[in-house]
Amino acid sequence: MIAALHSVGIAAPANLHERVLGIAAWPVYEMLRDEFGLDLPFDDWIVRKYDHYLPMAETLKPRPGAIEIYNELRALGVAQAVVSNSDRLVVDANLRMVGLFYPGMKTISRNDVREGKPHAEPFLRAAWLAGVDPADAVAVEDSVTGSTAGLAAGMKTIFWPEAPMAGPPGAIVINSADELRAELGL
Numbered sequence: 001m002i003a004a005l006h007s008v009g010i011a012a013p014a015n016l017h018e019r020v021l022g023i024a025a026w027p028v029y030e031m032l033r034d035e036f037g038l039d040l041p042f043d044d045w046i047v048r049k050y051d052h053y054l055p056m057a058e059t060l061k062p063r064p065g066a067i068e069i070y071n072e073l074r075a076l077g078v079a080q081a082v083v084s085n086s087d088r089l090v091v092d093a094n095l096r097m098v099g100l101f102y103p104g105m106k107t108i109s110r111n112d113v114r115e116g117k118p119h120a121e122p123f124l125r126a127a128w129l130a131g132v133d134p135a136d137a138v139a140v141e142d143s144v145t146g147s148t149a150g151l152a153a154g155m156k157t158i159f160w161p162e163a164p165m166a167g168p169p170g171a172i173v174i175n176s177a178d179e180l181r182a183e184l185g186l
Contacts, residue, residue, distance in 0.1 A: 001028075003052040004045075010036050021162075022143025024085045024116040046087075054093055062098040063142075063160075065177020070100060072186060081106035081126035085117045085145065106130055117145045123153035140180065147171045158183050 001020070002012045010032070013019075020028045029045055032038040038045060073080055082100070084091045088109040095101045106129045113121045127134040139150025139157045144167065150157035151170045159167035160174050167173040174180055 001049055001053070004049040005032070005036070005038070007048065007052065008038065008040065010038060012036075018163075022085055022117060022141070022145035024110050025087065050087075050089065053090070057090075057093045057097045060094060060097045062100075063162075063177070065180070067098060067100055069177060069180060069184070069186065073184070079106075079130035079132050081108060081130050083108045083117075083122045083126045083139070083146070083149075085110050085122070087111055117143075117149035118152065120149055120152035120154075123150050123155055127153070127155070138184065141171075144168055 002016065005012045020031070025046060026042065029038070029042050032045075040048065070080065082091070082095065082105070084094075084107070086094070086109060088111045091107055091109045092101070095105075095107065106126065108122050108126050108129070110116045110122075113119075113125055115121045123137070123139055124134060127137050130137070134154045137153075137155045139147070139153065139155040141147040141150055141157060141159055142161055144159070144161075147157050147159040148168050151168060157171045158174055158180065159171040160180055161167070164175050165173075172183060174183060
């Protein structure tokens, strides 16, 4: 996003990543338009942003321990779904690049729901697809927006931010893969 902003003459603030993490494309676009003067139509902005982002997806590195925990749960037969506020195009590219993409995998993108995070709908859809009651499900999230959605869906919600910070009330805050393993009983 920063490169896309620079390509239209906008200098991104240092805290942009933390401000937009987990937020769907439209609200981010509105913020960029209103606060920084982005004057491209939404569709043109998305094309520009993805033109800058997608070639870099191959450099993605998963969080230490995250893929291993996912695969361990999968081997145990635990129903899982990946829930993202990103477009399907980005979700699929990201999952492929970190080696987490297989037939039958359940993923929910912003394109699959009417209301994205922080609304409950993405997590409720994930629970439905996984065949589990939301009250019996666990949402593991890296953003306040996503954690809010998991809580709204009535799920036990574990907030694992990129950098230590407080989570929304009701979320279990962790800061490492070891803490996640403990919370999941692994």
